[in-house]
Amino acid sequence: STINLAVIPGDGIGPEVIAEALKVLEKAVAAEGVVLEQTHYQLGAEHWLATGETLPDEVLADLRTRDAILFGAVGAAPGDTRIPSGIIEREMLLKLRFSLDHYVNLRPSRLYGTVGSPLANPGTIDFIVVREGTEGPYVGNGGSLRTGTPHEVATEVSLNTAYGVERVVRDAFRRASARERKHVTLVHKHNVLVYAGHLWKRTVEAVAQEFPEVTHDYLHVDAATIFMVTDPSRFDVIVTDNLFGDILTDLAAAITGGIGLAASGNINMDRTAPSMFEPVHGSAPDIAGQQKADPTAAILSAVLLLDHLGYTAAARRIEAAVIADVETRDGGARSTSAVGDAIAAAL
Amino acid sequence: STINLAVIPGDGIGPEVIAEALKVLEKAVAAEGVVLEQTHYQLGAEHWLATGETLPDEVLADLRTRDAILFGAVGAAPGDTRIPSGIIEREMLLKLRFSLDHYVNLRPSRLYGTVGSPLANPGTIDFIVVREGTEGPYVGNGGSLRTGTPHEVATEVSLNTAYGVERVVRDAFRRASARERKHVTLVHKHNVLVYAGHLWKRTVEAVAQEFPEVTHDYLHVDAATIFMVTDPSRFDVIVTDNLFGDILTDLAAAITGGIGLAASGNINMDRTAPSMFEPVHGSAPDIAGQQKADPTAAILSAVLLLDHLGYTAAARRIEAAVIADVETRDGGARSTSAVGDAIAAAL
Numbered sequence: 001s002t003i004n005l006a007v008i009p010g011d012g013i014g015p016e017v018i019a020e021a022l023k024v025l026e027k028a029v030a031a032e033g034v035v036l037e038q039t040h041y042q043l044g045a046e047h048w049l050a051t052g053e054t055l056p057d058e059v060l061a062d063l064r065t066r067d068a069i070l071f072g073a074v075g076a077a078p079g080d081t082r083i084p085s086g087i088i089e090r091e092m093l094l095k096l097r098f099s100l101d102h103y104v105n106l107r108p109s110r111l112y113g114t115v116g117s118p119l120a121n122p123g124t125i126d127f128i129v130v131r132e133g134t135e136g137p138y139v140g141n142g143g144s145l146r147t148g149t150p151h152e153v154a155t156e157v158s159l160n161t162a163y164g165v166e167r168v169v170r171d172a173f174r175r176a177s178a179r180e181r182k183h184v185t186l187v188h189k190h191n192v193l194v195y196a197g198h199l200w201k202r203t204v205e206a207v208a209q210e211f212p213e214v215t216h217d218y219l220h221v222d223a224a225t226i227f228m229v230t231d232p233s234r235f236d237v238i239v240t241d242n243l244f245g246d247i248l249t250d251l252a253a254a255i256t257g258g259i260g261l262a263a264s265g266n267i268n269m270d271r272t273a274p275s276m277f278e279p280v281h282g283s284a285p286d287i288a289g290q291q292k293a294d295p296t297a298a299i300l301s302a303v304l305l306l307d308h309l310g311y312t313a314a315a316r317r318i319e320a321a322v323i324a325d326v327e328t329r330d331g332g333a334r335s336t337s338a339v340g341d342a343i344a345a346a347l
Numbered sequence: 348s349t350i351n352l353a354v355i356p357g358d359g360i361g362p363e364v365i366a367e368a369l370k371v372l373e374k375a376v377a378a379e380g381v382v383l384e385q386t387h388y389q390l391g392a393e394h395w396l397a398t399g400e401t402l403p404d405e406v407l408a409d410l411r412t413r414d415a416i417l418f419g420a421v422g423a424a425p426g427d428t429r430i431p432s433g434i435i436e437r438e439m440l441l442k443l444r445f446s447l448d449h450y451v452n453l454r455p456s457r458l459y460g461t462v463g464s465p466l467a468n469p470g471t472i473d474f475i476v477v478r479e480g481t482e483g484p485y486v487g488n489g490g491s492l493r494t495g496t497p498h499e500v501a502t503e504v505s506l507n508t509a510y511g512v513e514r515v516v517r518d519a520f521r522r523a524s525a526r527e528r529k530h531v532t533l534v535h536k537h538n539v540l541v542y543a544g545h546l547w548k549r550t551v552e553a554v555a556q557e558f559p560e561v562t563h564d565y566l567h568v569d570a571a572t573i574f575m576v577t578d579p580s581r582f583d584v585i586v587t588d589n590l591f592g593d594i595l596t597d598l599a600a601a602i603t604g605g606i607g608l609a610a611s612g613n614i615n616m617d618r619t620a621p622s623m624f625e626p627v628h629g630s631a632p633d634i635a636g637q638q639k640a641d642p643t644a645a646i647l648s649a650v651l652l653l654d655h656l657g658y659t660a661a662a663r664r665i666e667a668a669v670i671a672d673v674e675t676r677d678g679g680a681r682s683t684s685a686v687g688d689a690i691a692a693a694l
């Protein structure tokens with residue numbers, strides 16, 4: 001069989017880490033007789049500077065014909081004033097997530113053996129965050145009035161629908177049901193964000209009825225950040241909205257050894273469009289092109305990609321190779337490709 | 348002279364920790380010939396259960412006549428279904444913050460000597476968060492349509508004004524200017540929350556012109572949580588909106604030894620109404636009435652209160668007594684009043 005893969009290397013360290021992910025991915029699926037067909041797309045800040053394009057309709061249409069998307073990272077150097085701030089993030093990355101209906105933004109957090117957590121006593125950390133990916137404060141609904149004057153008013157509207165919340169909550173319960181501890185924690189701020197918060201809370205109560213084997217609890221987002229650093233072992237499956245999920249998953253990455261290891265999947269569970277897999281980290285322009293970036297997060301994103309497409313044996317083999325590599329890291333510097341080579345060799 | 352103090356002990360551990368704060372406060376100001384006149388107000392979840400009142404207009408009017416408010420904590424036990432969720436928080440605590448125009452929600456974070464941070468290498472932590480207190484996602488502007496049906500839509504509107512943002516940003520720069528490192532970090536998410544984010548960013552750029560001695564930078568809220576656990580020493584003054592400030596200050600409390608030590612001031616810098624000082628922690632119904640709560644956060648909130656009223660000598664004396672006490676803690680359990688007694692004795 002064949003995987004018809006779209007590859008968006010992007011900016012900065014994106015191309016470097018994606019090269020290693022492809023190296024590992026190709027070897028793992030070849031061993032099972034699967035052909036990896038790749039179509040590369042030039043998109044991102046560099047591409048915008050060259051062409052003024054963010055994500056043309058034809059490109060989006062073409063991406064829809066692929067089985068899945070492997071995504072590196074996008075974003076210009078922080079000081080680059082030639083690019084309107086946030087335009088690539090919104091008109092390319094978020095446009096992909098919204099257009100392809102990536103409603104499950106899946107972000108696993110696991111602390112491997114000796115990898116440095118900044119916590120003194122991290123304990124066992126092994127949870128997943130199911131972050132809603134297509135609504136909430138990310139919808140781009142807002143505006144400003146009398147902009148730039150002392151009378152300016154700026155709004156941001158968080159839009160939440162029963163349809164959108166229910167499908168992601170059900171996904172979280174399904175994932176919890178397949179895990180050992182079978183526990184879902186809803187994170188929100190329903191004592192302040194009453195309308196959205198209660199929609200989430202009611203939905204969790206309702207969906208929980210379908211999963212009697214799964215327990216669940218609730219945390220305000222502020223309290224959740226406290227537990228993230230004082231007792232992360234308590235978490236199994238966290239389900240939360242787009243913005244709280246953004247915040248919590250960066251924190252979760254930090255306590256499990258850094259964003260060099262944090263993988264994510266932007267998943268359309270209904271398979272009406274290809275899902276997209278990307279490291280949580282950004283394009284890190286400061287170290288780009290220097291073979292300094294850790295490709296592990298990109299490689300683990302390829303694992304999520306294989307899982308999504310049903311190639312679970314290949315996924316487990318890469319995962320085992322990554323864990324073996326990570327657990328024996330001694331803090332010494334290795335080049336991006338050396339890490340990729342080591343993991344590919346261990347397959 | 349006289350301090351005409353309003354005291355709202357509230358629920359759970361509120362009365363216990365406030366008793367110790369008053370003990371210390373009274374002794375500290377008496378030494379300077381200042382009389383502490385107290386008016387106690389019964390408000391909170393217990394009071395609501397007894398009377399159905401959250402914050403009657405007459406009580407609010409009466410509170411306005413005081414010099415400052417010392418606030419304990421409010422909130423019922425999590426499982427208590429007799430109280431509509433969040434009603435006390437919104438109709439009492441947030442109503443006070445909004446009605447009395449507490450636009451500076453000041454939350455200092457400092458790691459004292461031996462007090463346990465969950466971080467392996469916390470380094471020196473000494474920053475303040477200036478959290479906006481009167482607008483943003485906290486305005487209660489939202490709604491829901493077709494509530495409880497599969498077609499429900501729920502919104503939350505974040506309202507941000509040039510007036511509201513500018514005054515709190517200027518306050519942050521003023522505070523930074525008086526500190527050693529003189530550095531302001533704006534935390535927001537302007538790549539996604541474009542309208543509110545750019546209002547904040549433009550305002551910081553403009554106000555920064557008035558403070559050439561103060562440096563400033565910007566972090567997305569997700570990145571800020573990473574630095575909070577990997578490099579908290581980098582922060583001096585953080586200025587941010589109401590919701591991001593809520594999240595960051597709980598995390599900041601956690602990394603500096605827990606919410607047992609985290610103080611806050613809800614400050615009206617224009618002095619058109621009394622400011623309110625409260626520990627960041629909640630009412631902790633599980634340990635209420637058992638003399639288990641740490642009154643330190645309440646006592647440090649009294650320090651902020653004295654600073655606000657201009658009794659800086661008394662403030663410094665309490666602060667020194669607290670630091671001496673905290674730095675010699677050995678993890679042994681002391682009762683709430685034993686901690687208050689020790690700090691009062693050390694004055």
Ligand SMILES: CC(C)[C@H](C(=O)O)[C@@H](O)C(=O)O
Nearest residue numbers: 089093094246280538539569
């Ligand atoms: C780049 C940005 C728009 C994005 C987000 O906020 O979702 C990133 O932080 C992430 O978490 O993938």
Ligand SMILES: CC(C)[C@H](C(=O)O)[C@@H](O)C(=O)O
Nearest residue numbers: 191192222436437440593627
């Ligand atoms: C109780 C709640 C409304 C409050 C807030 O969100 O501001 C609390 O978390 C705080 O930080 O003081």
